[in-house]
Amino acid sequence: MSTRPTANALASLDGKEGISPELLALESRLLDWRQSLTGEIRSCYPEPKPDPSILTEVLESGSTLVTVLDPLPQTTLLSKALTQFLAATQSILPAAGDLSRWLARMDCNQGEQKLARWFTASWKGDQGQLEALAVDSGLEVGVLEWTGRQLAKPFFHRWGEIIAGHPAFESRDPLSAGCPACGGPPRMGRYEREEGRRFLWCDLCNLQWVFPRLTCAFCLNRDQVKLGFLTIEGADPYRIDVCEVCRGYLRALDERKLPEDSRVDFLIEDVGTLHLCILAEKEDFRQGSMTGSAPAGPSPVN
Ligand SMILES: [Zn+2]
Ligand SMILES: [Zn+2]
Numbered sequence: 001m002s003t004r005p006t007a008n009a010l011a012s013l014d015g016k017e018g019i020s021p022e023l024l025a026l027e028s029r030l031l032d033w034r035q036s037l038t039g040e041i042r043s044c045y046p047e048p049k050p051d052p053s054i055l056t057e058v059l060e061s062g063s064t065l066v067t068v069l070d071p072l073p074q075t076t077l078l079s080k081a082l083t084q085f086l087a088a089t090q091s092i093l094p095a096a097g098d099l100s101r102w103l104a105r106m107d108c109n110q111g112e113q114k115l116a117r118w119f120t121a122s123w124k125g126d127q128g129q130l131e132a133l134a135v136d137s138g139l140e141v142g143v144l145e146w147t148g149r150q151l152a153k154p155f156f157h158r159w160g161e162i163i164a165g166h167p168a169f170e171s172r173d174p175l176s177a178g179c180p181a182c183g184g185p186p187r188m189g190r191y192e193r194e195e196g197r198r199f200l201w202c203d204l205c206n207l208q209w210v211f212p213r214l215t216c217a218f219c220l221n222r223d224q225v226k227l228g229f230l231t232i233e234g235a236d237p238y239r240i241d242v243c244e245v246c247r248g249y250l251r252a253l254d255e256r257k258l259p260e261d262s263r264v265d266f267l268i269e270d271v272g273t274l275h276l277c278i279l280a281e282k283e284d285f286r287q288g289s290m291t292g293s294a295p296a297g298p299s300p301v302n
Contacts, residue, residue, distance in 0.1 A: 007031060009268045018275040026092050027271050033088040034154045037081055041158050045073050052166070059168035062176030064183035065159060071182075072119060073155050075112050082115070085151055095143045102137040122148025123156065123182060123204060153204060156182055160207030174210045177220060178290045181205040185290050186217050186250060188273075189241065190264045193255035200250075201266045208266070216243035217250055218288030230283060238273060240280045248288025249280040 010028055013019050050069055058065055065071075073081075082103075090096040106114055114133070121129035122145050130148075134141045159181040163169055169180070178184060179202035186200035191213075200217055201208040215222050226244040229252075237257030241250045251273050253264050277287065 006265060006267055009265055010271065013268065013272045016272060018278070019272065022092065023271070026089065029088045029092060030150060031267070033085055034157065036084065037154045040077070040080075041154055042161075044077055045155060045158055046071070047074055055163065055166050056168045059163070059166060059172045059180060062173040064178055065163065065181045066183055071123070071152075071155060071159060072116055075115070078115060078119060078151075078155075081154060082151055085147075093147075095139065095147055098137070098139050098143075099147060102139065118144065118148050119152055121145075123152040123184075125184075149204065153206075156205040160202070160205035163205075164207055169209075172209065174212055175215070175220070179205055179207060180209055181207055183290065185248075185288050186211075187287075188266055188270060189217065189250050189252040190266075191252065191254045191256070193258070196256070198252075203266070203270055206267070216246060216248065216288075217241070218248040219243060219246035219291045221245040230280060230285075232276065232279065238276060240276055240285075242280065242283075242285050243288075246288060246291055247285050249277075249285035250288060251276045251280075 007028060010024060010031065014021065014024060046069070054068055055065070057063075058068055072078075086096050086100050090100070103111060103115075114136070117129060118133055120126070121133060125145065127141070130141045130145055133139075133144055137144065163181050172180060179186065179200075182202060182204050184202055184204055187203040188201045189211075190199050190201070190208075191197070192199060196213075198211050198213045199208045200211045211217060212222075214224060214227065216227060221227065221243055223245070228242055228244075230240040230242060230249075232238055232240065237254045239252050239254065241252050242248070251269075253269060255264060258264070280286075
């Protein structure tokens with residue numbers, strides 16, 4: 001799969017509301033960096049390869065991959081990805097220099113352990129671990145978490161690819177909470193053109209899955225009175241789905257309001273709609289986190 005169309009679309013965001021040239025340059029470096037690792041990650045990760053029956057079980061039970069498998073890559077591959085990440089971002093990202101100095105201070109054995117802790121704490125959003133690493137590195141928690149998530153993305157993207165291609169993925173219970181791979185909250189959503197089904201997307205795994213329309217994607221609230229969306233003047237096809245129970249918001253696109261031949265590229269939309277996040281946050285909603293678990297009983301059709 002080529003990322004060229006994505007790179008071109010990224011460049012086309014130049015000049016849009018809330019988009020700085022620095023942000024575009026950074027996103028473009030990150031895209032190239034992930035692309036440069038794709039081949040090696042496909043052939044060497046995960047190692048050992050998971051038994052397909054484990055994936056079937058995870059998907060059929062509506063569980064998430066990380067409850068049965070540890071996504072931590074082999075040290076050599078992770079170190080290589082990190083070295084290339086730092087090289088790709090060093091001229092744009094001030095934190096890249098601080099990270100390099102932190103890593104240079106560690107001896108071999110220590111480095112391996114800390115790298116593993118950083119990787120795991122970042123994708124999990126484990127604040128306790130991140131705070132301990134922040135003290136050790138002199139970096140801010142938010143910086144460590146953001147860079148650690150970036151480092152984790154090419155590996156989780158591979159899990160997204162594996163799961164999306166698995167036969168049991170299509171029949172997964174749509175009311176299962178969170179991303180099928182990492183268990184995390186969705187970052188964006190879309191309403192498909194053909195049947196109007198709702199899809200949620202995880203940016204860590206670059207994976208999208210079907211989810212009921214009239215249910216909160218974070219706390220699974222189904223009380224219609226407490227669900228709604230913020231309309232944004234002049235912003236067709238965009239909307240912001242909100243829930244008054246957990247105050248979570250989710251940016252979404254309605255494909256029926258898009259030109260006939262266009263399709264949603266979430267990697268681009270995520271960068272291009274940051275102004276919608278600001279709008280939702282002004283209304284006192286926040287980027288949702290997973291707080292719900294599936295209620296007992298049959299799943300709703302919609
Ligand atoms: Zn995920
Ligand atoms: Zn909610």
